[in-house]
Amino acid sequence: MQVADYVLQRLREWGVEHVFAYPGDGINGLVAAFGRADNVPKFVQSRHEEMSALQAVGYAKFTSRVGVCMATSGPGAIHLLNGLYDAKLDHVPVVAIVGQTARTAQGGSYQQEVDLHALFKDVASEYLVDVTVPEQLPNALDRAIRTAEAERAPTALIIPADVQELDYSPPEHAFKHVPSSPPSHSWHTSVPPQEDIARAAEVLNAGEKVAILVGQGARDAADEVHQVAEALGAGVAKALLGKDVLPDDRSYVTGAIGLLGTRPSYELMRDCDTLLIVGSSFPYSQFLPEFGKARGVQIDADGRLIGMRYPTEVNLVGDAKSTLRAILPALRPKPGWRETVEKNVADWWDALRAQAFEDADPVNPMRIAWELSERLPEDAIVTADSGSAANWYARLVRLCGRMRGSLSGTLATMGAGVPYAIGAKFAHPDRPVIALVGDGAMQMNGLAELITLARYHQEWPDRRCVVCVLHNNDLNQVTWELRAMGGAPKFEESQVLPDVDYAAFARSVGLVGVNVDAPDSLGAAWDQVLSADRPAVLDVRCDPNVPPIPPHASFDQVKNTAEALLKGDPDAWSVVTKGVRTKVQEFLHG
CATH class of the missing domain: 3.40.50.970 (Thiamin diphosphate (ThDP)-binding fold, Pyr/PP domains)
Known part of the structure; x- marks a missing residue:
């Protein structure tokens, strides 16, 4: 050997x-x-x-x-x-x-x-x-x-x-040889000291308006998070990597938080008086309650990451599932706050639907994600790439039941959506996988990995793996960042992409390829690719000028965008009209 x-x-x-x-x-x-x-x-x-x-x-x-x-x-x-x-x-x-x-x-x-x-x-x-x-x-x-x-x-x-290529010889029972024990997976669970558990319960019980923020560290504690939310009458917001921790069809789940987040998550953090963070190191503290306004408790298995995003009063280093179980018996219900949270959530979903069905040229990118959510199989796995695709995944894709989803969270690297989907198919060959990918990421590496899908898909019991390309010929996220953060108009030399027929490329390697350039064709196209007998590319020509406006755009962001448009942005009028129409729908529904 x-x-x-x-x-x-x-x-x-x-x-x-x-x-x-x-x-x-x-x-x-x-x-x-x-x-x-x-x-x-x-x-x-x-x-x-x-x-x-x-x-x-x-x-x-x-x-x-x-x-x-x-x-x-x-x-x-x-x-x-x-x-x-x-x-x-x-x-x-x-x-x-x-x-x-x-x-x-x-x-x-x-x-x-x-x-x-x-x-x-x-x-x-x-x-x-x-x-x-x-x-x-x-x-x-x-x-x-x-x-x-x-x-x-x-x-x-x-x-x-x-x-x-050397002959293998094992370590000996000898000086300066190091042996090893048989492979075994050991997942530790730990619970903080009882006095810390009691202090945390005291803080949570003292609040009248409790908000919970969960990240990927809470994934194995979904039932316990639900029970704590019920016990406290709390709303639950989700960091992007924790999007699949709790299903989006629960009335108290406010969705994603942050720049890519939802308005009810922003309102939850703005109005709460107590914050419980579970398994998250969400970095954007400006989307958390104002410092000093809310009392805080944090639970994390990694003591290096605890207490560094918000001035939390009680920090519990321990396994999320076991720690929440220890806290639960001491919690007391809070009347009133939950109804406000649920109304905000319901209004937001109404607003998103209205925004998704606003006219665009040719297809509103929000509608792509909305129509997918209407059709997601109950055991689907969804991946998203970095860029504007992440915006629509974060806000509009509703993950419910057994559904899973992820993207490149902290590094936010372009080009992760398709290889993540391939990894997911090898992990769960009996489940459908959908990747939401921008055309910039497809040109970077996604097209090549369609060849990988073509090579291996016959080995999977469920061959469905859909790559949906948001085809707008624009590096869209950077275009919007230039406008909103730098006050710079769109620089076409860096932002405009060569036009490629992604569905035709898919067909050329033996996959299903479907082109969509009209909104009324979108639903039927999703039905087609989600029932295909092999991986498919859904190539949707969508409007780059539908703005991914944050749930609470700051004055500086609005001012910078306005300055960028006034400086001669080539899409200025389209940006203004679509931005106004999108925001009007949000105001009309809440």
Whole structure:
């Protein structure tokens, strides 16, 4: 057995079923081992190593298991970085196995020789190791996986090309040899001291208007969050990575918070007198209650991230599920506040529907997300890319029941939507997956990954994987940021995209491709792609001038946008008319 054979054997013992990878001579030994192992775990070939890393992130997000990616030395390792940073910033367990120049050539300016320790020392700061002798395994691989799971972070294992082909020999019961124990997944639960639980309950009971903010750290505590909200008569807002923690069809769930958020979430934070934060490090404190206005309690499993977004009075370091269970018996109900929250939520959904059906040229992008929500299968998984697609996903896509959803939250990298969807399909091949993607992200890397979908879809029991392209020939989010934050008009040289027929490209690689350029065709088009027998691209030509206005646009944002339009923005009149019509609907419904 060679070292490469043992690496795959140990991955199998850990229950790893997929390795998202791209080949290269720096991992030839490992690639050969996949052949000897009958491709178990499965080598999933992307079109680019960055896509492999992002597919591993998507897989890990939708399974809560470690995602594994693999790449060759030099350029392959470099390409992994963006996906690994996405894992680091969103607290996702991913292990990268990376090749390196043979030991005999290291230090000799050899081809593709890169200082991988310098390259990975930040992104894989929790655990990064070179395997230079066979006896380092299995400890090195086990620690990489255990650390990734325990710290919810990326780790990296560097294995030089010649080491991969050495005969494997285990660590001995000897000086300076380090053994390891059999693979096992251990998820700890912890509860803060009882006196801290009592203090938290005291703060929550003292308030009359309680708001709850949940993030992805509350996902396994959805039932407990619901019970706490019921006990306190509270409203619940969701950070973007926590969008699928509670279903959007519950009357007290106000939806997303922040720049991409909803008006009832803004009102919930503006008017509350008590704030409970569960499993979230939501960074935009200007969308939380004014400092000093609300008393605060925070629950988080990571003590490093607690108490740093809002001046919380009681900070509970512990597992969200167990901690909420400990608090529940001491909570007392609050009359009155819940009715206000529920009315705000109902008015908001009415306003969003009216906004989505406003005329646009040719299709209102809000209607794309609205029509999808009307048709989402009960077990669907939704991914979204960064950019304006994230706006409409955050506000209009209603995730209910078993539905899951995610995007690149903290890094907000472009091009994550399609590889996340591919990772989700390998994680749950029996569930439909939908990716909402801007045309900029499709041109960046999404088109190439359609080839990956075409290659693998026949292996999935449910072959539905829909990539919906918001086709507006504009890098739309940056265009709006230029207007609202910098007071600069749209600079067409940087913002306008070449026109591409995305549906035609899909058809050219054997997928379903559907073009939509009229709003009345949209519903039937969604029905078609959601019932297709293979992956599909829904290419919708939509209006770039429908504004993603925040729920509470600041004076500076309005002033900057006005200045940008007055400076000669090529779409000024269209922006003004559509912005006014959109905002009027919000005022009419609440």
